Amino acid sequence: MNVRRVESISAQLEEACSTGDSVEDELEMATVRHRPEALELLEAQSKFTKKELQILYRGFKNECPSGVVNEETFKEIYSQFFPQGDSTTYAHFLFNAFDTDHNGAVSFEDFIKGLSILLRGTVQEKLNWAFNLYDINKDGYITKEEMLDIMKAIYDMMGKCTYPVLKEDAPRQHVETFFQKMDKNKDGVVTIDEFIESCQKDENIMRSMQLFENVI
C-alpha cells in the first residue's frame, strides 16, 4: 500500500515538472480581463435603465470577477438552479445562444444583449431568440435531430426522480408533438416563419412569453 502511494506521489511530481510552459498559461489566464463598455452606451444599446444595469453588472461581476463567463462557469452556475438533474447539456446550448460572436466567452455586453431581448423585447424578438436557441447549427432550420437534442437536454434537467416515471421515448414523443404543431408544410424541418406563425397562433405560448416581464 505504501509503495503504491510512493509511486503515485512520484508520478505527480513528474507531471508537475514536465509542464514547462505552465507559467505562461497562468499568465495568459490572469490577463484575460474584460471591461464592459460605458454605462451610458449600454443603456442606449439595451432596453434597461441605468439602475437595472448596475444591479445586473454587480451580480455578473460577483460571479465572474474577470468580466467574462466561460462555458465551465456558465454550466456550474446554471446547475446550481437544478440540483436534481443534469443541466450541463442545456447550459451548453444556452451558452451558445448567448455567445453571439462565438468566441467561447460571454462578456457582459453579450449577457445584456440576450437579457434585453428576453426581458424587454417584443414577442417577435423573443420568438426569434428561442428559434436561435433551438437551431443548434444556426442554419435557419430546426431539424428533428436538433429538436431531439434540445428536448433531451431539457428532460435531463428533471433528473431521475420524477412523477410519472420518465420513459425513454418521452423526449421523442414531445418532439413529435412539437413538429406536428409547428411544421406546417410537413417537410421535416421548421423554418423561422413557420415557427413564429405557429407560436403566434398558440395562446399558451403567447401568454407564457409575457411571464417573465418583471424579472428585474
Place this chain on the structure above:
Amino acid sequence: MAAGVAAWLPFARAAAIGWMPVANCPMPLAPADKNKRQDELIVLNVSGRRFQTWRTTLERYPDTLLGSTEKEFFFNEDTKEYFFDRDPEVFRCVLNFYRTGKLHYPRYECISAYDDELAFYGILPEIIGDCCYEEYKDRKRENAERLMDDNDSENNQESMPSLSFRQTMWRAFENPHTSTLALVFYYVTGFFIAVSVITNVVETVPCGTVPGSKELPCGERYSVAFFCLDTACVMIFTVEYLLRLFAAPSRYRFIRSVMSIIDVVAIMPYYIGLVMTNNEDVSGAFVTLRVFRVFRIFKFSRHSQGLRILGYTLKSCASELGFLLFSLTMAIIIFATVMFYAEKGSSASKFTSIPASFWYTIVTMTTLGYGDMVPKTIAGKIFGSICSLSGVLVIALPVPVIVSNFSRIYHQNQRADKRRAQKKARLARIRVAKTGSSNAYLHSKRNGLLNEALELMGTPEEEHVGKTTSLIESQHHHLLHCLEKTTNHEFIDEQMFEQNCMESSMQNYPSTRSPSLSSHPGLTTTCCSRRSKKTTHLPNSNLPATRLRSMQELSTIHIQGSEQPSLTTSRSSLNLKADDGLRPNCRASQITTAIISIPTPPALTPEGESRPPPASPGPNTNIPSIASNVVKVSAL
C-alpha cells in the same frame, strides 16, 4: 443555493423563455414581488466598527441571523443602523461569507470564540470552505481533546463509590497513580522483576572456587539461596497474575493479551521445574526452560511507556522491515552461491555448502568480519571484496530511506485518514443540505398550493401557512415549476420515486393491493370507504375514470404522523389520490380537489405529506382559464 448565484436567478428565469414554445401546458404564474424595495445599503455597527452592505447581499441566506428578520431585534432607531455587540474581527469573516459564499476560518482566531460567533449568527460551521476546513477541524479536535483531558483529570480526583471492588482493582492495576496502594503494588512488582532478572544474570557468574573442585557458577554454589529468591519472585508474580485475572473486566480478552502471555511464560519454567524430577534425561530440557525466565524482563514494559511505544513502532513499520530483510536475503543468497562456486576449487575450504557460505556472506556484508571463514582463491577474494563493498550499500542505503519514508508515510497516512474521516461526515452534511434545498421546493409546492387555495377563496389577508420563503426562493421554485410544466413530469424525492417503482411493478396484482390498504388503519380513515369502491387503479391512469371520481370527492385533511409503518399507506393512498384531483390549470370549470396537509414540526419530511396532484397527462389541452378555477375546500 449559493450566494452569488442568487444574482443570476433573473438570468435563469429569463432563459426559461427557451422552454415556452416547447411546452404544451400553460405556465404557472410568477410569484409577485410584493415587497419590492429598492436595494438599499444597510449599516451594520459591530462594536463600533461600521460595515455596510446591500440588503440583498444579506438576504441571500435567509436562515441566518442577518438574512432573516431576526436582525430587526438589533436595529437601533436613533442611529438607523443595526448594532451588534460582538467581535468585529470575526464579523469580517461572517460578512465575507455573505458576499462571496465562502466561509473562511482565520488561523489566528481562537476556535471556541469563532464557534461562538458562528452560532450567534446562525451559520453552520460545515459551510467552511475547503481551503480552511482541515485547519478548522484539527483545531476543533485538539480543543475537544483538551476538554476531555480536563474532564478526565477532574474525574480522577473525584471519588467513585459506585465502582465495584473488582473494578477498583482493575483500575489500580492499569493506572497506578489512582491510589497509594496501587502505587505500592506497582513499585513492589517492579522491584521483584529487577531482582529476578539480576539473579538470573548473577547465577551464571563464576563465584570463586571451592577448594577441591573446579570453578562453580554462583547459582550452583549458593543454590539454596538462589532457589529461595526464585521462589519468592515467582510467588509474587503468580499472585499478581491471579489478581489481574480476577480483576480483568473480560477474562478471555485478558488471557489473550500479550502482557498476560509474557507473565505466563515468565513463571511457567519454575513450575515445570518443580513438577519434573531431577531426572538426568530431562534435565537438559529443564535447563533450556530456564532461558524463558529472561522473558521476565519484558514485564517491565508495563512499567515503561517507552518500551510500549517501541513495540508499537516496530509493529507498525513491519512492512518496511520486511522489505529490508527481503533485500538482504536476496543479496545473501546471491553472494553465498557465488562464493561457494568460486571456492569450490580450493582444497580444505571452509565453504562446504551454500548454507555454510551464508554465514560468511552475512558476516562480510554487515562488515563484521570475524575471520573464521576467508576465501583462498583469487576469484573468491575478488567476489569477497565485491560482497563487502556491496554490503555497505545494501545495509546503509535502505535504512535511512526506510526511516524517512516511514516517517513521511506515517504522517501522510494519518493526514489522509483524517481527511477521509472528515470528508465522509462533511459530504453527508452537504448532501443533507442539498436534499434540503430540493426538498424545500417540494415542500413549498404544497404550501404554495395551500396559499393559492386560500387566496382564491378570497381571504388574501390570511397568514400564509408554513414557512415564509424569501422572494428569491419563491422565484426559484417558480422556475422549477415551469420546468415541470414544460416536460409534464414532476419532481419527487427519492423515496417516493422508489416507492412508485415498486408499486408500478406491483401493478399486475391489483387485487392484492386493496386488502393491504384496508388492513392498515390509521391516517386516511376518512378515505377508507371511498377507497374500497375503487377496483383496480393504476397510477398513470387515464382521465375519464378519475374525472368521475373527482366530481364526487371533497378535499380531506390528512394529519400525518411521521412513523414509518404508516408511510406505506400514505404513499399508496397518495398514488391513488394523485390522479383523482387534477391540477386546476389545464381544466376549465371543473371541481378540483386540494389535499391539504398540515406540516408537522420536522419540516423536512415531505415524503410523509400528501401531494397536490398537479400531474396533467398530456395531450388534452383545452382552453385554460386560470382565473375561473373553482377550488372546493372543506375542512373537517
